[in-house]
Amino acid sequence: MAIAAAATCRRLRRHFTHFSRLLSSSSSSSPLPQSSQNPASASAAKKKLRNEHDPEKSLSLLSSVSKPNTSAATSRYAVELVVKRLARSRRFSEIENLLETRKKEPMASQEPHIVSVITCYGYAGMIDHAVRTFDEMDELGTPRTVLSFNALLTAFNHTDNPGRVSDLLSELSQKYGIVPDKVSYGILIKSLCQSHSVEKAYAILKEMEDKDIEITPVTYTTLLDTLYKDEKVADAEKLWKEMDSKGVSPDVATYNVKIMYNAHHAKPESVISLIGDMVSAGIKPDTISYNYLITCYCKNGRFEDAKKVYKSLRERGCNPNAATYRNFMYFLCKNGDFDAGMEVCVEGIKKNKVPDFGPMKMLVEGLVKNYKLEEAKFLIKQVRKKFPESFMSRWKNVEEKLGLDDGEEDLSQAQAV
Incomplete structure (x- = not known):
C-alpha cells in the first residue's frame, strides 16, 4: 500500500508540473499594467x-x-x-x-x-x-x-x-421622422421571436415584402432559430424553401441554426452532411459549426471522434472559442473522463476563456473523487488568478466542502520551483 501511495504521489506531482508549465508561459506573458511600464499600443x-x-x-x-x-x-x-x-x-x-x-x-x-x-x-x-x-x-x-x-x-x-420594440418602432419613427430600414425590421422580428410571437413575426415578413424591403439572411436566420428551438421542424424547412425561391442565399449563421437542431436531435452523420452542404455552397464552416459536431458526437457517446474534431480545429482554420472549451469539458466530465476534461480546461484557461461554474465544479469534484488533489488545487489556483471576484465568490463553499481551501501555500511554493 505504501509503495502504491508513493507511486500515486509521484504521478500527481508529474501531472502538476506538466499543467504548471503549460500555463506559466501564458501567465508570464500577460503582466498586469504597471505605472513604470510604457503605455501599451x-x-x-x-x-x-x-x-x-x-x-x-x-x-x-x-x-x-x-x-x-x-x-x-x-x-x-x-x-x-x-x-x-x-x-x-x-x-x-x-x-x-x-x-x-x-x-x-x-x-x-x-x-x-x-x-x-x-x-x-x-x-x-x-x-x-x-x-x-x-x-x-x-x-x-x-x-x-x-x-x-x-x-x-x-x-x-x-x-x-423585447415586446416593447414594436410600439417603440412606430412611436419614434413618427416622432423623429425616421424611416425604418431592413435592419429595423430585422430587429423587430427578433423581438417578436424572443417574445414567442412567431405568427406576428411572419406578418412582419409579409409587410416587408409588401413594402419592397429586402429580407436579409440575418432576418430569416432569426426566425429559423426560433422555429428549430421550438422544434417546429416542418415550418423551418418550409422557410428554407421560401428563402431559396426568393433567391436569398443562406450564410454560415443560417446553416448553423439547422446544424444546432440536428446536433441535439439527430446522428453525427446528419451534422456532417450539413457541413458538407455548406462547403459545396462555398460557405466555410466556422468554430460554431464544429462545436455542434463535437456536441453531437458526445451526445451519441462517440468521444474519440469528438476529440479528433477538437484537435483538428486549427487545421480546419478555426480557433476554439469559450463554448468549445466549456461544452467539451462538460461532456468529458459527465462521461467520467476527468483527465481529458482537465486538459481541455487548462487549454481554455491558457487562452483566457472563462469557464462556467457548473462544469468547473463538476471537474474539480471529479478530480477530488479520483484522488487527484494536486490537480484540483492547481486548477482552483489558476482560476483565482485569472478570473474576477464575481466568478470566484461561489467557489468558497465548494473549496471548503472538498477540503481544498488550505493548500494555497503549497501551491505557491510549487509554482515557484
Whole structure:
C-alpha cells in the first residue's frame, strides 16, 4: 500500500508540473499594467482587454486605448468591452460615469460615438439611460438617423421586455421622422421571436415584402432559430424553401441554426452532411459549426471522434472559442473522463476563456473523487488568478466542502520551483 501511495504521489506531482508549465508561459506573458511600464499600443491593449475579465483591471487598461492617436472605432470597441465586464459585476454607477463622460467628449457630435453609448447602456440593461441618450442627441448636436434608431431598438432586445420594440418602432419613427430600414425590421422580428410571437413575426415578413424591403439572411436566420428551438421542424424547412425561391442565399449563421437542431436531435452523420452542404455552397464552416459536431458526437457517446474534431480545429482554420472549451469539458466530465476534461480546461484557461461554474465544479469534484488533489488545487489556483471576484465568490463553499481551501501555500511554493 505504501509503495502504491508513493507511486500515486509521484504521478500527481508529474501531472502538476506538466499543467504548471503549460500555463506559466501564458501567465508570464500577460503582466498586469504597471505605472513604470510604457503605455501599451492600441492593438496590444485591445488584446489585453479581450483577455482581461476583471472589471478593475479592464478599467485600467482602457486608458491605454483611449488616447488621441487611437482610432474612434478602436476606442468604441474598448469601451464596449469594459462595459460588458462592469455589467457582469453589476457595477452600474461606474458604467454611468464612464458613458456620461463619453457624452461630453468632442466626438459626441458624431452619431457613431453616441450609437456606442446607447449600445453600451443596452448591454448593461440600463434602458432608461439608453432612451435618455437618444432623446439628448439634439442637445449634443448629434445627427439622429436610422443608425441610432436601430441601436436603441437593439438595446430593448437586451431587456426582459423585447415586446416593447414594436410600439417603440412606430412611436419614434413618427416622432423623429425616421424611416425604418431592413435592419429595423430585422430587429423587430427578433423581438417578436424572443417574445414567442412567431405568427406576428411572419406578418412582419409579409409587410416587408409588401413594402419592397429586402429580407436579409440575418432576418430569416432569426426566425429559423426560433422555429428549430421550438422544434417546429416542418415550418423551418418550409422557410428554407421560401428563402431559396426568393433567391436569398443562406450564410454560415443560417446553416448553423439547422446544424444546432440536428446536433441535439439527430446522428453525427446528419451534422456532417450539413457541413458538407455548406462547403459545396462555398460557405466555410466556422468554430460554431464544429462545436455542434463535437456536441453531437458526445451526445451519441462517440468521444474519440469528438476529440479528433477538437484537435483538428486549427487545421480546419478555426480557433476554439469559450463554448468549445466549456461544452467539451462538460461532456468529458459527465462521461467520467476527468483527465481529458482537465486538459481541455487548462487549454481554455491558457487562452483566457472563462469557464462556467457548473462544469468547473463538476471537474474539480471529479478530480477530488479520483484522488487527484494536486490537480484540483492547481486548477482552483489558476482560476483565482485569472478570473474576477464575481466568478470566484461561489467557489468558497465548494473549496471548503472538498477540503481544498488550505493548500494555497503549497501551491505557491510549487509554482515557484
